């Protein structure tokens with residue numbers, strides 16, 4: 001934003017909120033005011049960023065950085081970073097983070113061959129990649145996969161959506 005040096009968004013949607021995001025954002029905002037940084041650093045809540053199982057998540061612009069799994073004890077480190085200190089690398093998630101590479105590799109396998117899979121087959125493959133049913137259900141809610149009845153109506157099949165293929169760089 002043109003009048004701030006950094007614009008910070010803290011996801012306070014349901015999953016992140018269940019893990020303390022509202023408390024986190026309130027304390028972070030207070031700390032920024034206490035340190036007299038509030039003229040340069042704006043803190044806002046935001047909705048989900050589709051990394052629900054990793055939250056609470058924080059996005060920092062213009063750095064284009066996402067920090068995952070933040071807790072109250074991370075606030076001093078985060079404030080230091082926001083005032084120009086070191087990026088807390090261990091909390092950063094990006095396309096090359098271990099978790100995201102794991103998901104990319106799972107989805108790459110799930111679309112090979114590129115045809116819908118039966119739900120059980122899809123779940124078994126996910127499990128091989130250490131991704132459980134709760135994660136699959138969340139992926140469905142977030143639109144990363146679509147579940148549809150099979151053509152003969154006897155079962156359910158799973159399709160990997162364009163959203164996923166775009167995010168995980170799996171488009172041809």
Ligand code: FES
Pocket residue numbers: 011012013014015016017047048049050051052053055056057
């Ligand atoms: S609830 Fe925070 S990323 Fe989805």
